[in-house]
Amino acid sequence: MLLTDITVEHTLVSKKNGVRQTFLLHPFTDTQRDSLGKFEIVRDISQPGFKDVKRSTFVTFQQLAELYAKGALEEFGFSVRMCPGQGTYPAKNPAKKILPTSIRPGSPFDVAVQKVDISKPATRELRTALLRTNVTLQG
Template identity: 65%
Template sequence: MLLTDIAVEHTISPPKGGLSVNVVLHPFTNTQRDSLGKFEIVRTVREPSGKDVKRSTFVSFAQLAELYAKGVLDEYGFSIRMCVPGGKYPKTTPTKKLLPAHIKPGSPFDLAVQGVDVAKEATRELKTALFRTGVSV
């Protein structure tokens, strides 16, 4: 399922030259077992050895809204795995940093973000998911 309430423009450049194509990307839910129906968020972490590695985890619609409402995605530099609507992306699906400005005003996702009580502590499930990326809230 595509979350069409969030959109960002992206340019696909063919590796062997040719015309570049502009497409609109949306976050999409995974179709695999444990992460079925969840969105993948990705963060680059510097290991003690000095090497940068990507860490990712999967969050639900409500958890993604909570992360936006609390500013966690922006604060820790998370990106979201994106996909083109109605088709396949030519290579590995890209990740994009999405600001709250990319959320369609008045959409169901925007209303979910606005409905989050930012004073409440995150659930254990969300804390566990974020812990996999080196973030504790």
């Protein structure tokens, strides 16, 4: 499933011939068993003395809305794995940082973000998912 409530423009420049292609990208749900129907969020992790790595985890529609409402995606530098709405992307689908301005106002996702009670702590499932990315949500 594509989450077309969020759209980000992305330009890819070919390393071979310099041809520029522009894509309209959307978050999409995974099709694998354990992460079926969930969105992949990705974060760069750097620790002194270790090589920088990317860590990802999968979250549901509601958990993604909660992360937006609490500002956690921006605070911890998360990107969301995206794919084009039309055609195919010529390489591995990119992970893009999504600003709240990329969310279509009044869309079902925008409404879900607005309905989140940010005074309540994050659910145990969401906190557990974020542990893979070295993030601990307090509330």
